[in-house]
Amino acid sequence: MLFNSLDFAIFLPIVFLLYWFAVQKNLTLQNLLIVTASYIFYGWWDWRFLSLILFSTIIDFSVGKALGKTTKINKRKTLLWISIIVNLGFLGFFKYYNFFIENFIEAFTFFGSDIRISSLNIILPVGISFYTFQTLSYTIDIYRGKLEPTKDFIAFTAFVSFFPQLVAGPIERATLLLPQFYVKRKFDYNKAIDGMRQILWGLFKKVVIADNCALLANEVFNNSHDLNASTLFLGALFFTFQIYGDFSGYSDIAIGISRLFGFNLMKNFAFPYFSRDIAEFWRRWHISLSTWFRDYLYIPLGGSRGSLGSKVRNTFIIFIVSGFWHGANWTFVIWGLLNALYFLPLLLTKNNRNNIEIIGFDRSWPSFKEVLSMFLTFFMTVLAWIFFRAESVRHAMSYILGIFSETIIDKPIFSNMMSFYKAIGLLLIFIIIEWFGRRGEYAISEMKWAKTKTLRWVFYIFLILLLLVFAGKSQDFIYFQF
Structure with missing residues (x-):
């Protein structure tokens, strides 16, 4: 169901x-x-x-x-x-x-x-x-x-x-x-209303963002050998937003439904694509799994205590096991290994705890340095997701090599360009809402910019209309297979 x-x-x-x-x-x-x-x-x-x-x-x-x-x-x-x-x-x-x-x-x-x-x-x-x-x-x-x-x-x-x-x-x-x-x-009326609001946001992420991105991502990954570099990169980008909208959308709906019944569940995503380094990304992505591995595997292994060699060993173990948890395929193991390699320089330089607060927590806009760090981290994440989505390691490698070719400046080609433009427009709306809501428990939890109740309801109706008009072809939740 x-x-x-x-x-x-x-x-x-x-x-x-x-x-x-x-x-x-x-x-x-x-x-x-x-x-x-x-x-x-x-x-x-x-x-x-x-x-x-x-x-x-x-x-x-x-x-x-x-x-x-x-x-x-x-x-x-x-x-x-x-x-x-x-x-x-x-x-x-x-x-x-x-x-x-x-x-x-x-x-x-x-x-x-x-x-x-x-x-x-x-x-x-x-x-x-x-x-x-x-x-x-x-x-x-x-x-x-x-x-x-x-x-x-x-x-x-x-x-x-x-x-x-x-x-x-x-x-x-x-x-x-x-x-x-x-x-x-x-029964707590305010808690139930907040739950309904988070359910709405979760449905928007899943039905409007993830499902529309899935159609384009599937088209590219299923035909990657015949496409130019710009199309391959956009396909990876669409999958990056698909998996985030799909999985965090499920978590939002689950947390919201739980509130309707008087229960509090832990926060599972904290705007991970605004991270400034991979360590911050993993503090913000699938938090319930990351902290589970931390408490029941990483710390019992010795955690960050002991020699540098043991720290490196424990880091690689935790990432590789996390990758293998996701599925019985070497692509998931490589995905975990790649994230361990991303994390290693931060561990060696003791910079893995630098970015605790959300980017621009006390400011409207990030600094130029933060923007560069955020985009670099996001690009590294996009490349890693290719292994997560690919059918095999060979497929992933050929896909990545295809991105790094001279056709990166060519015009992207999709079978339905209107679907492409629609997805880009919806993603821009999504990113703007996430950015201005990044200090809250979820993107529309506080909406401090909406000064009146009427304005808030106008926004809710806007989201509902987007749900009705732009609902993509229904796709199964990705994480059901795990």
């Missing part, structure tokens, strides 16, 4: 009305309704995979209870490893089995051996990488003593399967989201 579908447009109001009018007075019933709605929402794709979520929920709930009853180090480690092996085992099988088999066969074939191992026709469960990491945070934090195990199975099930962020995040920590299922929620 997609956020931008008719099915969800019917589903959400029904759940909302039942939640606030039928079961509002009973916390357990509210949580049970969330569980029911979440399982319907997820089962809409393929009901068979509901058993995976339920099994993972039962395992981690049981492990959590067992961890709460013992102080013996060896037993606690055993329990933690049960949770890690079960969760990552499912993830590894469904997501990486065929990848490892195919590469294993290729390696032996290279050395002259004939290995016959059959790959499997495996369907990847939607969102498995997201809910796996979310439930793992529960057992790890209990093991570390940061969280008390819950005795409320319904609340825990609601935490694991919470439908707004179930299939594409944000990846919530048990320490932050689970306690919200223990307390009675009361």
